[in-house]
Every structure is written in C-alpha cells, then in structure tokens.
Amino acid sequence: MKFKTLGCRLNTFETETIKSITEKLDFKNLTFVNTCSVTKEAARNSRKYVRQLKKSSPHNTVIVSGCDAHIEKEAYMKMPEVDVVIGNNAKLDESIWGEIKKSGRSGFFGESASGLKQDKTKILPNFTKRSRAYLEIQNGCDHSCTFCIIPQGRGLSKSVPMETILEKIRNLVNKGFKEIVLTGVDITCWGSDVVGNDKLGDLVIKILNEIPTLPRLRLSSLDVSEMDDRLIQVFKSNKRMMPHLHLSLQSGNNLILKRMKRRHSREQAIDLCRNLKAARPELTFGADLIAGFPTENDTMFLDTVKLIDECDISWLHIFPYSERPNTPASRMPQVEKSEILKRSKTLRELAQRKKIQHFTKLKNKPLSVLMESDFRGRAEDFSEITTSVPLQPGKIYQLKAENYNNDCLIVNN
16 A cells, blocks of 8 residues: 655644554555645645556555645546545545445545534554654634635634543553644644633643653644643643744734734744743744745845744744635735745745754753654754664653754764
C-alpha cells in the first residue's frame, strides 16, 4: 500500500489513522493521497502526486481525500487515475472504508463540508516511530479569513470530546510515545461548540494533571486572539508544556490584518510574545506569514518585517499570497506576482538569519532531545538536532550541540 500526505499536521494525523483502518480491514493494492488546497501550488501538487503514484503502481486502487479532493470532487472524479473520492467528513469513518472494500464501487463517499462530524473514533493513528504523535482535537473553522478556502473543505468547528482526547493520549503514552502534539484547523477555539465553558487551556491542564506519565505536550498553530488566560498561564509555568508556540500571525500591519479579517492586532501579538518570554525566557516562537496579500504596499510589508524582531520569532513559515477561488481576497486589487516573489524572498532570507541566531544562542547549552530517528531529534523548543552516532529513537537524551548548519544543531557524540 502507498500513502501520500500533503499539507497540514491534521492531514498527517488523518493519514496515519487511515493506515490503521486499512490495515485492520486488510486492504490490498491501495494508493491513498490526502490532498491539500491551502495554495494553488498545493492543489497542483496534490493532482500531480495522484498521477505519479498511479503511474508507479498502475494496478492499485487510487483513493483520494483531503481539502482539495473535497472542494473539487467533480474534477477528481473525472481524473482517469482516481477510483474513489472520500469527503473530509467520512475519511476517518471505518464503516465507509468497509463499504468501499465490500462494494468495490467507484465514486464519491461522504457528505458536504457542512455535514462534517466530531471525531469520536477510538482508532489510534499508526505512527511507526514511537516518539512524537499528532492528535486531532478539533476540525473545521468558524471564521472567514478573506484569503482562506479551508472552511469550504472542513466546515464549521467541531471539537473532539475531552474524554476521547484523554483516552487516546493514555493509549499513545502506553504505546511508548513521549510527546503528543495537539492539532486541528483552529485548536484555540476548541470547546466553543460543546456544552459548558471549557476552553483549550482547560483541556491542556486536564491532560497534564491526569496523565502525569506524558513527558512532553506540544500545541500546533495558535490564534493570538483566542488564547485564553489559563492557556497562557500553563505555558508560563508548566515545564512539561513545550516552550514553543507557533502563531498564526499572517501580517504585521493592522490594516492588512483587518482586510484579512484576522481577529488580532499587531500590538496584541507583540504584547503576548513579550509577556510569555518575560515569564519563561526559553520560549521560542514560530509564525505563519503571507507575503504580498492584496493591497499590501511597501510600508505595510515593512511592518511585517519589523514584527519578526519585535516578537522575536525564530521559526517562520512564509507563504507567497496565493489567490484561491471564491474568496473575498481574490476580488481585491492584487499585488504583482514579481513583487510577491520578491517579498517572499526577503522574508525567507530573514527567516534563515533568525534561525541561525537562535542556533547560536543554544550552542554548548544543555538540551533535552527526543530522538525521532537514529540520528535526528527535536529539542524542547523544536530545534532540530543531528547526532554523529546513532541514538535510540523514542528516548529523551540530555545533549550539548557543539555546532550548527543552516538546518539544525550538531551534536558530536
């Protein structure tokens, strides 16, 4: 069987869960592609991999899912390489996979995005390396950022019940995982759709209190405007909460943020980062930033450049603005493609300098490293570590890095 995942960590979690489902149901000769639609390039790559994988394994049944396949299901069903399209709402439903295997029929399985359901499945993702596991706690999004197409493929926010999350983490810890990464489309709105007043901070505290054998808990991308006080406090005070926040910032200019329909301001982002850093100096920040959003001029772009230093961001994901169909941003005055690429290059060069600055600070400092393979691991702040001799994957080591390159810290052990 062949599996290909494009896009976000949520897709990664879902693919690993699908591996468990298909193994349980004894699928044979299967190719599965979990597609992405966040940018034009991601959508193109999704279809490219479908064609490539069919060519390399022509006798396999090709099943596709993910945001691009969900939004553009008619286009995928017309592809001669594709046998089955599964909607995002159905891809973790074991009964759907059972029906596909039993019936052998082609076509679309699943409802519209508005029909997406809570994940209450007890099936665990099939991560083969017993070190770090992604776990979906939420899916969908209640917001309408003007550049984003993902709600068309994921629907409104749906929280996984707290007890389901706790049970899955206990099982993953019992299987030997040392770090859990809570993931979703917009995890900071976890709990908004369930009875009661629980928020993400309440869930995190519950996990840390009830599962003391979990050494490391990490969160995926966070929305500055939705971070509750309890969540901020646990980042400040609990050492099992990994000192690494990835923030969905997108821009450093308030007018552009307003045109994006983001819910935070430049000042809120800076205040949050400085507040957390003052309480816990080892904290590091990552961020998503868009270069060349419609109407962005040079002065507005400079605000984004300055924000990187003002928030002390070490890990940057830079996205050249990519027009998505049927989004409000696609109808705004567009920035020239050449200018988008120029600004993206500027931000990526700055991102590399910030990463090297961070590595310089960590040189010869003691680091707690979770090994993910024989020669590679991650420090608590998400710095990548490479070793000169193999170490046991899934084990946490205390190491010192004597050097670094453009990608990682180097331990000569």
